[in-house]
Amino acid sequence: MRWWDIDAVFALEKELFPDDAWSRGMFWSELAHARGPLATRRYLVAMDGDRLVGYAGLAASGDLADVQTIAVARDHWGTGLGARLLTDLLQAATAFECPEVMLEVRVDNTRAQKLYERFGFEPIGFRRGYYQPGNVDALVMRRTDPSTSAPTGVQGTEIHG
Numbered sequence: 001m002r003w004w005d006i007d008a009v010f011a012l013e014k015e016l017f018p019d020d021a022w023s024r025g026m027f028w029s030e031l032a033h034a035r036g037p038l039a040t041r042r043y044l045v046a047m048d049g050d051r052l053v054g055y056a057g058l059a060a061s062g063d064l065a066d067v068q069t070i071a072v073a074r075d076h077w078g079t080g081l082g083a084r085l086l087t088d089l090l091q092a093a094t095a096f097e098c099p100e101v102m103l104e105v106r107v108d109n110t111r112a113q114k115l116y117e118r119f120g121f122e123p124i125g126f127r128r129g130y131y132q133p134g135n136v137d138a139l140v141m142r143r144t145d146p147s148t149s150a151p152t153g154v155q156g157t158e159i160h161g
Contacts, residue, residue: 001031001043001055008052009045016071020131030057030068042092046072046081056085060096065089067103070112082115090119090143104138106131116141 001009006027013021027043034041040061046054053076057068067089072082093101104127105112121141130138 001027001034001045001057003028003031005045005052005055006031009055012052012055012071012073016074019134020136022069030059033059040096041068042089042096044085044088046076046085048076054081054085056089058089058092058096058101060093060098063098063100065093065096065098065101067101077111082112083118086115086119099144101143103141104130105141107137107139113139113141116143119143 006024009027010021010024013027030041030043033039034043041057041059043057044055045052052073054070054072056070059066059068067086070082070085070089072079072085090101101121103116103121105116107126121143123139124142125140127138127140129135
């Protein structure tokens, strides 16, 4: 992800997460930590031609990485794009030398939970009222296996950082 992707990322963010969307400033802040020799973030976008159809981000600290966000346009659900983005994030966690990866996912987002379980994430707890303003709980999941699964092919979709 680059600064010129932020408007398209923000538009997709508001479409998919209308109640608890990140602000443009949050994406700018994350990107500030994604470049250079001291980078602690990896952010990706997925393009279908000229259209941004997905994005994902990971933060690393010490030996722990945290999946910050994964989003896929609704018309690309079921194509394997979410799995491909997650695979790239797990590869980034390995590059950051983080054997443990954590994430939070809405308790009502079973589609995402199933994706994470396929990649070896296991539920370890809850964060009550984590998603605001809706006061929706988050399921906390962890993956300790440092190996990654192979990405699934998504024709016509290019992923880049």
